[in-house]
Amino acid sequence: MKTNYLIPAAAFAALLALTSCSLMPKKSSHIKHTPDMYATAVGGSSSSNVSASDLPEHYSKIQFPEYKYVAPYPKDFRVEIAEGITGYIVSDSTLPLVDFTVYFEESNLPQVLKDEAAFEMVGTMIRRGAGGGITPHVLEDSLEFVSASISTSVGTYLSAFDINSLSKDFPSMLELAKKVLTAPAFDKNQLEVVKANYVTAYERRFETPAKVLSALKAKVNYAPNPRLWDANSAEYKAVTAADVKRLAKGVFSSKRIVFALAGDVNKDSAVVQLKKFFADWNVEPSKAEKPKPTPLAFARKPGVYVVDKDITQANITMNQPFVQRPHPDYYPTAVASFILGGGSFSSRLMNRVRSDEGLAYSVYSTVGNDYRDTAMTTIALQTKVETVDFAMKLIFEEVEKLAKDGPTPEELSQAKKSLVESLPSLFDSPASTASIFAKGELLGKSDNHYIDYVTEINAVTAEQVKAMIAKYFDKEKMTISIVGPVAMFDSLKPFTVIPLDSLEFR
Secondary structure (H helix, E strand, O other): OOOOEEOOHHHHHHHHHHHHOOOOOOOOOOOOOOOOOOOOOOOOHHHOOOOHHHOOOOHHHEEOOOOOOOOOOHHHOEEEEEOOEEEEEEEOOOOOEEEEEEEEEOOOOOOOHHHHHHHHHHHHHHHHOOEOOEOHHHHHHHHHHOOOEEEEEEOOOEEEEEEEEEHHHHHHHHHHHHHHHHOEOOOHHHHHHHHHHHHHHHHOOOOOHHHHHHHHHHHHHEOOOHHHOOOOHHHHHOOOHHHHHHHOOOOOOOOOEEEEEEEOOOHHHHHHHHHHHHHOOOOOOOOOOOOOOOOOOEOOOOEEEEEEOOOOEEEEEEEEEOOOOOOOOHHHHHHHHHHHHHOHHHOHHHHHHHHHOOOOOOEEEEEOOOOOOOOEEEEEEEEEHHHHHHHHHHHHHHHHHHHHHOOOHHHHHHHHHHHHHOHHHHHOOHHHHHHHHHHHHHHOOOOOHHHHHHHHHHOOOHHHHHHHHHHHOOHHHOEEEEEEOHHHOHHHOOOEEOOHHHOOOO
């Protein structure tokens, strides 16, 4: 009769030590060991005595306690600095480092195509062009001297800056960032460097099949929208400092601010420090009201689209409009996609297309997770150009089979278990924890979001999996984008050939 052993944590720790002591390097005595906020201590484990009878005769007979994880709770870290200014402070003194990210909720979008090139440079030039009486070279030297960094970004819905430094230098980095970012100088010499980088990137935009596929996917799925505009080489070269300065007006002026502060900081002291920092933050808003971005819309023209490229491995993505979160279909579809192709070697597509037939190194499915636009579902792979038709045939056979018969109890259980147990990876550092909560507040996520996540995933049924696969992985509603030699795809006809030089949104 087979005997299973449920061994105490102390016994397992001893077993692990016995089997790994010759493999693990000795830790230096100067390394600081501080338990983090996510760890669960096992009381008295270091002093427990373990006898040989406590140890199983084989590792396969070890039974582990049921895994239970409770995500950090946003309210435990949330602070309010002033009206409209909130944030999350996650203290951790393991290392003398601080990461501080500030998000400004503000719309940023060029109104005419000719401004697209300059607009793309705003986020870089606010920081790189220095300001507040500080030249770019002085700023770089100051940051390098203390091994710190300041970065900036300007997006459609948010502008942000980030400070990363040693904790002892954080107060001075706050003041330095405030000087530079509230009065950017847009240095002309630095602008020329930035322009050259953009021109180089533009010239290399289609140098790999993956880049071509990404552009093709956007072109055939989305209707024209200013958010998708592409500048060209001539427009990048023509950008002036005055253009960038004009489009940067009002950036970092929003009164709706959410920040994420993590690392070697004291929460109470940090609140006092940040109240002063934000009280002195002064950026003049743009005189012209900035229009709200238009949500992305789908072209909704299912079919097969091909860009002709002489390569041996075809790059393929299949997409269908999905949902905008929050939406009741999201969690059931996430579980369904995991079973279909999101679960790596446990997924049906990987087993059928790679393991059984050897047609692809990577084949997978995903569901988009978007709170501002309608996302897409995806099935993607690379395969030899000679086997494209066969690989796609197998993929849709698996889709149809899952939609008709549903998952096995083992598949459904494994998918739920894997998705729930992936949750801790989101909170693997204080910085990621603070950032997730800050972004979640801006997106309107509830404080119970990650508790509800576990409940929602575990509630998914086999019938829901069947329904979601049929609804959101429907071959008749998908756009199939392929990069490869057109001459090899006769069996896929009819399809539409998209010229490489027509992939840009203009």
